[in-house]
Amino acid sequence: MLPAHRFLDEIVASLRTVIGPAIADPYPRAQAYMAAVILEFVSRQVEERGDLEAEKARALASLFGDLGAVLGGRALPGADEGDAAARLCRVIEWLYAERERLGADVFAAANGRVRQALRQLLDADLQIAGKARD
Numbered sequence: 001m002l003p004a005h006r007f008l009d010e011i012v013a014s015l016r017t018v019i020g021p022a023i024a025d026p027y028p029r030a031q032a033y034m035a036a037v038i039l040e041f042v043s044r045q046v047e048e049r050g051d052l053e054a055e056k057a058r059a060l061a062s063l064f065g066d067l068g069a070v071l072g073g074r075a076l077p078g079a080d081e082g083d084a085a086a087r088l089c090r091v092i093e094w095l096y097a098e099r100e101r102l103g104a105d106v107f108a109a110a111n112g113r114v115r116q117a118l119r120q121l122l123d124a125d126l127q128i129a130g131k132a133r134d
Helices: 004-022 026-045 050-070 084-097 104-125
Strands: none
Touching (some): 050 104
16 A cells, blocks of 8 residues: 555646646636645645554454464464465454354354454554554
8 A cells, every 4th residue: 555645645746747737727727736735735744654554463463362362272374474464364264164163152252353353453544644642
């Protein structure tokens, strides 16, 4: 995913070099240039949130640790691979594939913990701009 500043800078550049010059009428052309100015201002106001990636990594690490206990020490798939998001996908697929063998109670507990972690990841993704939490 593109960082927010780069994404906004690309839009500003497009408004100034492609869209604005392509508009023949003066009023809409001025509006395109003004949109570029406003987005440039917004770009300076957006604070990159590096802490969100760390928060997401903690949520996934906590999930994988908790699942080991919930599943009674069973080995989770993909423990040796580095990409935590891809590992999460494999764990979810594995949980549903092993649903019958795990039993209803264990599956429900593991599935509930996965859903809790997914909610934490979603909450982190929704924190696009603003001040970091203290």
